[in-house]
Amino acid sequence: MATIVQKYGGTSVGNPERIKNVARRVLETQRAGNSVVVIVSAMSGVTDGLIKLAREVSEEPVEREMDVLLATGEQTTIALLAMAVTAMGGKAVSCTGAQAGIVTDDVHSKARIHNITPGEVNRMLDDGNIVVVAGFQGITSSGRITTLGRGGSDLTAIALAAAIKADLCQIFTDVDGVYTADPRLVPDARKIPVISYEEMLEMASSGSKVMQSRSVEFANKFGVPFEVRNSMNNNPGTLVTMENSSMESVVIRGVSLEKDQAKITITAIPDQPGNAAQVLKAIGDANLNIDMIIQNTSREGEARISFTLHKSDLKKAQAALGAAAKSISDKVQITAQDGIAKVSAVGIGMRSHSGVAAQMFGALGEAGINIDMISTSEIKIAVIVDEKDQENAVRTVHRAFRLHEAP
């Protein structure tokens, strides 16, 4: 008998009919001879409704109470799903995050899981129950309700799967799995059957937002294999798991696109130790996330740093940098540009294959697409292109590595 953790997102439990659909699925899974734990999110729309309500009583709702409020969303779903399973003749019991033993730190609205004491969940499983656990929420050691922030329900599923030593964790969502590229851009993109944690992380950080990076990181850290699949059909999904040697035969696993990027270039920085750090610190202090950072070899004693960021952060970044630059030298210049995009090719196979970057750049050049910046990691090659070329660039790279063909 296997122990399976299934997670259903807000769309999958978005109305009573869909909740009944999920109830049928989890019952089938149990009747096939498995112990089943189900993690659910708030019904889609519920969280937004609660946030709206909060704003009507307070312009800036205190985060501790926001967590108490938002936690009702998942609590509603667990009760309804447990009722639906029971109505179909099954045996189910609901657990809030607190009842499931999910203990977090006290950083409200984006708490981190400290530890899980799954005694109650295990006891209920042993009693033959389908255990329905509220995702996204936990409790501090002093008993305050917390929420885990965006993607928190995925994290609950993976962390609980680790804690109860589940055999498999299934993340049900509204897509069939992880694709070689966004099927809306690349019609002949294929679903990836197996992908490594590292590749999944690089895909996620490059715009393929099937899951939040920290859930994948958590799965990687605790070695929890998980499958991303569609709650509306029975198609097999994408298994995300530890890297193994057979995976290396595929050079590029997928291509992802990050739109709406912007670039800031800082020129004429006196090339002395600490100056670059001082510039970047200003960005960090302003709580802005930057992505690709490129510093070329200095010329004539002056350094030049470029980095990319989301265009919505551009104004804030310029303001923060202006102050920092002045404190270094009056000559320092800051230029900004938006209207660019990042296209990434990801695959652990590139470690053992040479010429991958050349092949990618060549294909883009042949297609008449200009490359503005390049950044590489061990398993990723990322290029910045003009946004007018972004879709063509994804299709070109996808085809260059023959990702439309089964490996």
Add this chain to the structure above:
Amino acid sequence: MATIVQKYGGTSVGNPERIKNVARRVLETQRAGNSVVVIVSAMSGVTDGLIKLAREVSEEPVEREMDVLLATGEQTTIALLAMAVTAMGGKAVSCTGAQAGIVTDDVHSKARIHNITPGEVNRMLDDGNIVVVAGFQGITSSGRITTLGRGGSDLTAIALAAAIKADLCQIFTDVDGVYTADPRLVPDARKIPVISYEEMLEMASSGSKVMQSRSVEFANKFGVPFEVRNSMNNNPGTLVTMENSSMESVVIRGVSLEKDQAKITITAIPDQPGNAAQVLKAIGDANLNIDMIIQNTSREGEARISFTLHKSDLKKAQAALGAAAKSISDKVQITAQDGIAKVSAVGIGMRSHSGVAAQMFGALGEAGINIDMISTSEIKIAVIVDEKDQENAVRTVHRAFRLHEAP
């Protein structure tokens, strides 16, 4: 510095504006130098919405999960109220029933409070917080969420007031207090400034449903004085407290009406020990509440029992009695009648005043109102009249005891 527990019902917190109104009230109470605990219900309409949702996933929702579902209603209100208080510059923190230490038995949907461990509430009060507690809910000793059933938030307020040894408990509702009669029936009815627990109980059991009886019983048992008052104005309300000698000067405190009553009469019961009990047991087994029970002296070896009940229970009662009657004797006859009402005059003063019943019956007779049944307790005289006379009967008794005049 006094410690005050305030309870606000669903109408009083029915929308964001009203929640802000409550926030202002509790802040004023705190700024007047008091420690304040606030108990709130679910926003009006929320509970009904949740019940509807439950019925869409299950025809007969399992009660344990219904409690988990309904508890989200009060949890939403506590978060919103704590936010609203904070937004106004106050210091507030929310507590679910579990967090407030309200431990109940495991009878879901109508749990009884076992004990309260108010350590956390006291600690938060000591920190200068307005403590906002979810009414209507608790937790079993094994950690399952329970609800206390109808009127449960009043019970939470009174029980918590007892546990923290509050100086006063204020039950805010949508009426100004307890009246000498329903002001919709008796335009010159007056608000009662002080009433004893016992009188309040008799009024409640006679149709004046400002509060559920068990909350009043709990207050009586633990000696918690409480005030019923209106959340929409600043009028003084009705103080419900221990009986004292000054209260006895008022013979009748109020008159109440219970509409939609029905009567069942069982005749020709062989007058042997146990027969009456067998009949009444059938009613109890069917989970029906009966009210006035009258057995006249038997004639010719045959007893005759009448009792009243709500007319919605009449059919069920007839079915249950039919079977029981047959097992006693074929001669037993059951007759049923609806279209009647109960009018009660309540007052602890009648203990020390004679002729009260005669005065009441005389007034009703003069008004041409026929009395069908009579039942009396130490502090109540109740009569059954035809429903066509019910309103006139209330007005007649109210005037006969000069309740329209200040005592």
